[in-house]
Amino acid sequence: MRPSSTRFPARFALAAALGCAALAGVSFAFSGGDPAAAAQDRRREITVVARKYAFAPAVIEVEQNDLVRVTLRTDDIAHSFVVDAYRIAKRANPGQAVIFEFRADQPGTFPFYCNLQADDGCREMRGELVVHAR
Numbered sequence: 001m002r003p004s005s006t007r008f009p010a011r012f013a014l015a016a017a018l019g020c021a022a023l024a025g026v027s028f029a030f031s032g033g034d035p036a037a038a039a040q041d042r043r044r045e046i047t048v049v050a051r052k053y054a055f056a057p058a059v060i061e062v063e064q065n066d067l068v069r070v071t072l073r074t075d076d077i078a079h080s081f082v083v084d085a086y087r088i089a090k091r092a093n094p095g096q097a098v099i100f101e102f103r104a105d106q107p108g109t110f111p112f113y114c115n116l117q118a119d120d121g122c123r124e125m126r127g128e129l130v131v132h133a134r
């Protein structure tokens with residue numbers, strides 16, 4: 001038994017009425033943001049993946065004074081993540097992510113790079129940390 005032809009009723013006169021009626025009467029009480037939360041430290045969580053020979057993302061953007069929690073991991077060999085201006089130098093080994101935090105207290109655009117020397121390609125691993133002034 002196979003459905004060799006599927007036939008719909010020729011007339012579908014009753015179709016249209018089901019649409020938008022359900023939305024009536026729904027309203028959201030929206031208080032417009034919580035000023036206490038805005039005054040607190042903004043926390044950011046960022047995962048940076050290093051691989052031959054790039055970082056992803058290559059540009060990290062945060063706001064000044066954000067508390068930034070970075071998970072650095074590598075997809076292949078050991079790599080590092082170095083931001084001289086922030087005195088950050090962290091190394092991730094394969095299968096071993098490293099997690100660190102820093103306060104983005106200096107506004108500006110800062111290069112980051114991998115400083116490991118075992119692989120020449122690591123010299124090409126560059127990115128930018130952009131800290132927007134607040």
Ligand SMILES: [Cu+2]
Pocket residue numbers: 050078079080114115116121122125
């Ligand atoms: Cu590297």
